[in-house]
Each structure stands twice: as structure tokens, then as C-alpha cells.
Amino acid sequence: xxxxRPLIEVEDLARTYHVGEVEVPALRGVSLTISKGEFVAxxxxxxxxxxxxxxxxxxxxxxxxxxxxxxxxxxSRLGPDPLSAVRNRALxxxxxxxxxxxxxxxxxxxxxxxxxxxxxAHERHRRAMEKLALVGLAERAHHLPSxxxxxxxxxxxxxxxxxxxxxxxxxxEPTGALDTRTSLELMALFQSLNDQGMTLVLVTHEPDIAQxxxxxxxxxxxxxxxxxxxxxxxxxxxxxxxxxx
Amino acid sequence: xxxxxTLRGALRSLRAxxxxxxxxxxxxxxxxxxxxxxxxxxxGARRQVAEQMKSLGTNLILVLPGTVTSSGxxxxxxxxxxxxxxxxxxxxxxxxGVVAAAPALRGSGQVVYGNLNWATQLYGVxxxxxxxxxxxxxxxxxxxxxxxxxxxxxxxxxxxxxxxLFGGTDPTGQTIRVKGVPLTxxxxxxxxxxxxxxxxxxxxxxxPLGTARGRxxxxxxxxxxxxxxxxxxxxxxxxxxxxxxxxxxxxxxKHRIQPGQxxxxxxxxxxxxxxxEQASSGALSALLAAIASVSLIVGGIGIMNxxxxxxxxxxxxxxxRLAVGARRGDILTQFMVEAVTLSVLxxxxxxxxxxxxxxxxxRLFDWPVVFQARAVLLAVVSASAVGxxxxxxxxxxxxxxxxVEALRHD
Numbered sequence: 001x002x003x004x005r006p007l008i009e010v011e012d013l014a015r016t017y018h019v020g021e022v023e024v025p026a027l028r029g030v031s032l033t034i035s036k037g038e039f040v041a042x043x044x045x046x047x048x049x050x051x052x053x054x055x056x057x058x059x060x061x062x063x064x065x066x067x068x069x070x071x072x073x074x075x076s077r078l079g080p081d082p083l084s085a086v087r088n089r090a091l092x093x094x095x096x097x098x099x100x101x102x103x104x105x106x107x108x109x110x111x112x113x114x115x116x117x118x119x120x121a122h123e124r125h126r127r128a129m130e131k132l133a134l135v136g137l138a139e140r141a142h143h144l145p146s147x148x149x150x151x152x153x154x155x156x157x158x159x160x161x162x163x164x165x166x167x168x169x170x171x172x173e174p175t176g177a178l179d180t181r182t183s184l185e186l187m188a189l190f191q192s193l194n195d196q197g198m199t200l201v202l203v204t205h206e207p208d209i210a211q212x213x214x215x216x217x218x219x220x221x222x223x224x225x226x227x228x229x230x231x232x233x234x235x236x237x238x239x240x241x242x243x244x245x
Numbered sequence: 246x247x248x249x250x251t252l253r254g255a256l257r258s259l260r261a262x263x264x265x266x267x268x269x270x271x272x273x274x275x276x277x278x279x280x281x282x283x284x285x286x287x288x289g290a291r292r293q294v295a296e297q298m299k300s301l302g303t304n305l306i307l308v309l310p311g312t313v314t315s316s317g318x319x320x321x322x323x324x325x326x327x328x329x330x331x332x333x334x335x336x337x338x339x340x341x342g343v344v345a346a347a348p349a350l351r352g353s354g355q356v357v358y359g360n361l362n363w364a365t366q367l368y369g370v371x372x373x374x375x376x377x378x379x380x381x382x383x384x385x386x387x388x389x390x391x392x393x394x395x396x397x398x399x400x401x402x403x404x405x406x407x408x409x410l411f412g413g414t415d416p417t418g419q420t421i422r423v424k425g426v427p428l429t430x431x432x433x434x435x436x437x438x439x440x441x442x443x444x445x446x447x448x449x450x451x452x453p454l455g456t457a458r459g460r461x462x463x464x465x466x467x468x469x470x471x472x473x474x475x476x477x478x479x480x481x482x483x484x485x486x487x488x489x490x491x492x493x494x495x496x497x498x499k500h501r502i503q504p505g506q507x508x509x510x511x512x513x514x515x516x517x518x519x520x521x522e523q524a525s526s527g528a529l530s531a532l533l534a535a536i537a538s539v540s541l542i543v544g545g546i547g548i549m550n551x552x553x554x555x556x557x558x559x560x561x562x563x564x565x566r567l568a569v570g571a572r573r574g575d576i577l578t579q580f581m582v583e584a585v586t587l588s589v590l591x592x593x594x595x596x597x598x599x600x601x602x603x604x605x606x607x608r609l610f611d612w613p614v615v616f617q618a619r620a621v622l623l624a625v626v627s628a629s630a631v632g633x634x635x636x637x638x639x640x641x642x643x644x645x646x647x648x649v650e651a652l653r654h655d
Contacts, residue, residue, distance in 0.1 A: 060568060060648040080647075081572045087648075088570020099565045099652070103261050115250060116570040160569065 005072055006033040007167060007199055008057065013066035013076075015052050026052040028222035029066065034201065036167075039194040041210035041230075042203045044219030051172065053219065054203050058091055058170045059083045071167055088116055092161025096173035098153040100145040106132065106156045107141040113164045131159035135189065151182035158189065162198075169193070171202045175209055181240075187212045188236035212236050255583040258555075259590075266587060269551040272544025273591030273631060274598065277624045280537040281599025284620040286606055287533055289613035291526045297440075305377065306477040306489055308332075308496070311509040326471040327500065327509040330371075330454070333475045335499055337373070340491045342483045347373035348454065348472035352462040356450060357422040358410040365406050366449045367423065369457025377478040385417035385432030388453055392431070396455035400428040403447035404436040421450075426460045428452065489514050541627060544591070545635035552584050552639035563643055564651030577644040584636025585629055592628025596621055 015027040027049040034040055044050045055061040056068060059075055062083075068076040075086055092113075093099075100109045110128040119127070132138050135155040137148075145153050154174060161169050171190070175183035191212060194200050202213060210216050211234045218226035259266045310327045333348040350369035355362050368374070371393055375382075382401070392399050400421065407416045416430045428450075437446040452461060454472070479488050489512055500509055556563070563576055600616060607614040 055649050058568075060652070081574075084567065084570050084572045087568060093568050095652075099561070099568070101562055101565060103257060112566070113569040116566070116572070116575060121250075164570075 006035045007038075007071060008032075008034040009067075009069040010057075011067045013053070013056060013063050013068060015056060015061065015063050025222055027056070027063075030219075030222075030224045031066075032217070032224060032227065034199065036199055037194070037197055039190070039200045039212075039214040040202065041213035041216045042201060042219065043205065043207070043210050043216060045205070047221075048219040049222040050203050050219045052222075054170060054172055054201070057168075057201060058093060059086050084116075088113055088164060090167045092164070092166040092169040094154065094157050094161050094169065094171040094174045096176040098145070098150075098157050098177070100153055100156060100160075102145055105142045105144055106137060106148065106159075109145070109156055110160045110163050112160060117164055128159070128163055131163045132156070134162070135159045149182075150178050151185060154178065154182075154186055155189070158186075158193075162193075168199045168201065171200065173203055173205070175204065175206065183209065184236050184240050188240060191236055251578055251582050252586065254579060255586045258559075258583060259587060262555075265551065269547055270544075270587050270591030270594070272547040273541065273588050273628055274544075274595040276537060276540035276544045277592045277595025277628055278598035278602060279540055280534075280624050280627075281596055281616075281620060282602040282606065283533040283537065284530075285599070285603035285614045285616050286612060287526070287530055288615040288617060288620075289607075292615055293613050294522055294526065304479045304481060304483060304485065305515050306479065306485070306492060307513040307515065308336075308475040308477065308492060309511040309513065310474070311507070311511060328472050328475055330470040330472055332496060332499060333371075333373075333472065335495060336475065336477055336492060339495060340477075340488065342480045342488060343477060344480050345373035345376040345476070345478040347371060347377040347476045347478075348474075349374055349476065350454065350457050350462050350473045352457075354424050354461070356406060356410065358419065361410050363406060363409040365403075367457065367461065368449060368451050369454040369462055370451050371454050373478075374451065374476070377476040380437075381435040383433045383435040384415050385430070387432060388451075393453045393455065396459055397453060398426060398428050398456060398460075399431045399453065401432045401434055401451040402430055403434045403449040405445055405447040406450055407433055423450065423452075424461050428456075485514055538627075541631050545588070545631040548584055548587055548632065549635040549639060552580060552636055553642070555583070556580065556639050556643040559643075560646065560651050560654035563646050564648055564654065567646070567648040567651060573644040576646075577640045580640035580643045581633065581636050584640065585632035588628045588632030588636075589625065592625050595628070596624055599624070 010033070011031045012029045013027060013031070014025070014029045017024045017026055030049075030053060042050045042053065052061070056063050059070075059078075062078075063076050066076065067074060070086065070090060073086075075083065078086065087093075100106075101112070104112075107125070107128050110131055111124045114124040114127060129138065129141060132141050135158055137152060137155055137159065140148060140152060140156075145156070148156065154177075158169075174190075175186055178186060187209065190200055190202070194214075200213075202209070204210055211230060211232075213230055214233060215229050216226070217224060308328060328348070330348045333346045337343055337346040348371060352367045352369075353364060354367050355364050370388075372388060372390075374380070375387060383404075385401075388399065388401070391397060400423070402410075402416055402421075407413065410416065410421065411419065416433060418430065420427050420429050422428070434447070434449070434451070440446050458469075477488075477492060479485065493508065493512055496510055497508065502509065566576060566579075603614045603616060606612050
């Protein structure tokens with residue numbers, strides 16, 4: 001690819017929460033870059049600042065200090081509505097608790113980002129069905145989340161994160177509510193998306209899960225303490241066929 | 246996000262809590278139903294009164310003689326013989342828009358037929374009187390010029406008098422005696438029933454003015470052509486105040502009253518009564534509207550309360566929507582549309598119930614009920630206004646949430 005700029009450039013990013021009179025520094029100045037096509041796992045104990053970092057990367061929160069360039073655009077000083085637009089157009093989210101709208105069918109959940117992007121009903125429907133087919137749930141399109149298993153719900157969430165063709169997918173503990181086998185299936189899906197060029201950032205506290213990524217960032221006390229590539233990267237798909245055999 | 250999607254979403258979340266939505270909107274339903282029923286019943290009553298007022302004659306001007314003040318003692322209404330037949334003629338000829346100007350003498354007396362007798366109102370009238378009071382002849386004929394000019398001994402009788410003396414048979418052609426004078430009945434007046442004051446308008450005998458003055462009601466009235474009062478009927482749609490002023494100016498001129506001197510006559514405009522009636526029914530409408538607004542406000546507070554609960558309950562949903570790209574305006578619109586949908590649906594149900602209630606009042610109490618499209622429109626508009634007003638605060642609260650806060654909520 002001709003474009004050599006990194007997808008994410010973060011400089012001295014910091015965020016402090018105010019709990020009453022007390023100041024809680026959650027992130028104390030983090031600098032790093034992530035290029036297109038990377039698969040990054042963010043690890044660290046609770047309170048290490050990894051969730052805060054993810055919220056800042058996902059434009060769900062704004063830093064108190066530092067700069068965040070997404071695709072070369074400084075998004076660290078944008079107001080609420082421009083940030084909504086960035087999330088809608090450039091980012092996809094996968095959460096631990098799936099975060100699907102409980103009263104909307106799978107298809108409608110997947111269509112949601114397109115609704116706010118102003119895409120017409122017909123086109124919305126077509127693109128959502130395409131992504132549901134990609135995650136293997138085309139025939140479940142009209143089921144409510146409560147009629148789907150945890151793994152299926154998480155795949156609906158992934159279809160939703162993909163539907164508006166984002167530059168980056170952020171997954172916050174996506175396997176936290178899933179059993180081992182379903183977790184493996186999910187990681188296989190993530191790896192295959194990554195193989196097709198999608199950039200992924202994944203927060204997890206499980207070392208096993210982090211091994212499926214290409215690069216691991218370790219956070220502690222609001223700082224980035226370790227940043228290294230994964231040596232012997234595992235293939236979730238291969239492990240699944242191995243387990244089946 | 247287009248409007249249809251927003252509306253569909255609002256209907257879905259209202260359906261999800263059917264019972265709650267129904268109870269929430271009950272305040273609006275009752276408020277609107279009350280507005281519709283009250284307006285229909287009130288309008289029915291207003292029209293009935295207006296109808297009665299019309300029969301009284303809203304385009305009538307009554308000219309009465311003035312009062313005599315003698316050595317500082319005022320002798321009360323119509324104690325002066327200041328009005329004459331000539332005044333009536335002048336009014337008829339000189340004031341534009343006059344349909345009839347009827348001079349009349351009024352008295353009462355015993356009417357005798359055979360061995361029956363009956364005390365009734367006696368009116369000495371000319372040809373304009375039937376026109377001015379909208380009397381219709383049920384059988385027989387009106388007074389003709391010969392009757393009037395020749396002071397003929399003839400009479401027209403009202404329905405009540407006919408009942409009392411003739412037992413309901415047609416009295417035309419019979420002769421009655423009034424104060425010893427035999428009068429031949431030439432016609433029967435069609436029944437008018439009671440007037441708004443509860444007086445029986447059919448208890449009446451009409452006699453030609455000359456006959457009455459000369460033979461029955463007497464010459465004690467002073468001047469040879471003086472009359473008790475003059476009833477002036479104006480054409481429909483006339484400016485009654487202007488007509489009144491013209492009558493006043495004309496009579497002042499004819500009676501040679503100097504500027505600064507008081508009138509020697511009184512003018513009564515019956516439309517004043519109508520205005521008083523309209524003012525009181527206006528006050529009643531204002532009262533009904535006040536009661537209705539209180540119930541709408543109470544209903545609106547109910548909606549605000551439930552919308553606040555709903556915003557809290559659905560904080561995570563708001564977080565999800567924000568995360569996938571909803572703007573604050575989208576969230577605001579979503580909750581506003583829900584509140585307005587709730588109140589408008591309530592308003593429509595209320596309109597239905599209100600119409601039903603009005604029909605029930607009509608059926609059960611035999612009360613005249615008039616439905617107006619205006620009232621229905623007003624009800625629906627105020628229901629949506631309530632939704633907008635009371636939905637605003639919760640919706641704004643929802644739209645001010647930050648995505649991180651909202652997603653952390655459980």
C-alpha cells in the first residue's frame with residue numbers, strides 16, 4: 001500500500017477522572033502508533049488504564065492532554081457530534097456484554113450504524129444481510145438477541161461493527177462472556193478479518209486470547225510498560241480443527 | 246435517520262411497555278375527553294339559548310316613553326305620554342333599514358265569551374306589529390286597512406286565549422266582549438310558546454290601535470295619538486348600535502329637545518340581553534377551558550415522569566446508539582417523538598371518548614350537543630403541545646449523556 005502513515009498516532013495521551021474531590025489519574029501519558037492491518041491485544045490488570053485507553057481510541061471519551069490522530073485527523077479536540085460522526089464512519093465496536101438492542105431483531109441491530117449514517121432502507125437492508133452472512137447468521141436475521149446464543153449475539157455485534165466499513169475495530173473483552181470453544185470460534189473470525197486487512201485492537205485479560213494477536217501492549221498504573229510482537233502466533237482456526245480431530 | 250424510522254422506533258418502544266404506556270397516557274385521554282365533551286355540551290347550550298334569544302328578537306329596538314320628574318319626585322318608567330303614532334311613522338320613513346315600526350298601546354282586561362271569561366294582555370296595534378314580532382296567522386286573516394282606519398271592532402287572539410274561551414276549536418268569526426265592547430275574532434295567532442323570561446306569549450289579544458284607544462284602553466293616555474311604546478324591527482344584519490343612535494337623534498329632533506337636555510324617551514336594545522348572555526357563556530367556556538387545562542397539565546406531568554424513568558432505564562440503549570454514531574440530536578428526537586406519540590395517541594383516544602361521552606349526554610339527558618371540528622383540532626393540537634412541552638426535559642437529559650457514562654450504566 002502506498003499510504004505509509006500509521007492508522008493511529010497517539011502522543012502523551014492522558015485522562016484523569018474526578019470522583020468528587022479526588023482526582024484519579026487513569027492514564028498518565030501514553031504514546032504509540034498502530035499501522036493499518038495490525039492486530040493488537042491490550043493487556044493489563046484492572047486499574048491499569050487499558051479500558052480508559054480503549055475509550056479514548058474509540059472516541060467515546062476525550063483526553064485531558066495529548067494528541068490522537070486517527071487516519072491523520074486530530075480527533076482529540078472534537079465536540080460530541082463530530083465524534084459521533086467519527087465513530088459512525090471510522091470505528092466498529094465489539095463489547096463484552098454484546099450491547100445489542102434487546103427489542104430489535106439481529107438484522108435491525110446490524111442496520112443501526114447505517115440508520116445514523118442516513119443510508120436508505122433498501123441499501124441498509126442489503127448491506128446488513130451481507131455482513132450477517134459473513135458471520136454465518138444470515139438465517140437468524142429476524143431473531144431477537146434473546147433467541148440467540150452468546151456466541152451468536154457476539155457475531156451479530158461483529159456484523160454490526162463491520163457494516164459501515166470502518167478503518168478499525170475495537171473489541172473490549174469480547175470473549176469475557178463466552179465459553180472456551182465459542183471464544184476460539186470468535187478469535188478465528190477476528191483472525192480471518194485481520195487476514196483480509198482489517199485493523200483490530202482487542203482488550204483482554206486472558207493471555208491465551210492475546211496470543212491470537214500479532215502485537216501485545218501491556219499497561220500498568222496508567223502507563224504503557226511493554227510493547228512487543230507475539231512470537232509464536234496461534235491460529236484459532238487450526239486449533240478448532242485440531243480440537244475437533 | 247428518516248422520520249418514518251424514528252416513528253417506527255417510538256411505536257416499538259411504546260409497545261414494549263404497553264400497560265405502562267396506556268396508564269401514562271390516561272391523563273391526556275381523560276383531559277382531552279373532558280375538553281371535547283364539555284365543549285360539545287357547552288356549545289349545544291349556547292346555541293339553544295341563542296335560538297331563544299333570536300325568537301325574542303335581536304334586531305328589535307324598543308322605544309319607551311321617558312319618566313316624569315315632578316318637584317324632584319320621579320314617577321318611574323314610561324310615566325310620560327311622549328311617544329306618538331307620528332313618531333313611529335317618522336322612524337319607518339326616515340331611518341334606512343327599518344322593516345317595521347309598530348306603535349302599540351298595552352293594557353290588560355277581562356275577555357268574555359258566553360259564560361267563560363279570562364284575564365289577558367290587550368294590545369292595540371297597527372299593521373306593523375305582526376311583522377315586528379314575527380307573528381304568524383294560524384287561521385283567519387290579519388287586520389286590513391279598513392279594520393285599522395275604521396276603528397273596527399275586531400280582534401286577533403292568541404292560542405292560550407283560544408284554549409281558555411273556545412276549548413281549542415277555531416274561534417274565527419266568534420264574538421268576544423272586552424270591557425263591554427263586542428269584538429269579532431278575525432284570526433287566530435300561531436302559538437309561540439314561552440319566551441326566555443318564562444312568560445306565555447300566546448296569552449294575548451290584539452286589537453286595532455284606534456279601536457283600543459277609543460273604546461277599550463281609554464283616552465286617559467292624554468294626547469290623541471300617543472302610544473305606549475314603539476317596536477322597531479331592523480333588517481337582518483343591521484348595525485343595531487347605529488340604528489339606535491339614529492332613532493335617538495330623530496326623536497330628539499321631533500320632540501324638539503335642546504342639546505344638553507335629557508331624552509323624554511328610553512331606548513332598549515334587546516341585543517344587550519344577548520350580549521350579556523354571550524358574556525356569561527364566554528365566562529363558562531373559560532371556566533371549562535381552565536378545568537381542561539389543569540387535567541392536561543396533570544397528564545403532561547405523568548408523561549414527563551414516565552419519560553424520565555424510561556431515559557434512566559434505557560441509558561445503556563442510549564450508550565449503544567451513541568457508540569454506533571447517533572448524534573445528540575438523534576437521541577433528543579427519539580425521545581421527543583416517543584413523548585409526542587404518546588400524547589397524540591392519548592389525544593386521539595380522548596377525542597373518541599369525548600365524542601362518545603357527548604352522544605351519551607345527548608341520549609341520556611336529552612341535552613342538545615354540538616360537535617365542532619374546531620374543538621377536535623384544538624384538542625389534538627393541545628395534546629401534542631403537552632407532549633412537546635413535557636417531553637423536552639427528559640429528552641434533553643437523554644441527549645446530554647456521554648457515551649462512556651451511558652455504556653457503563655446497567
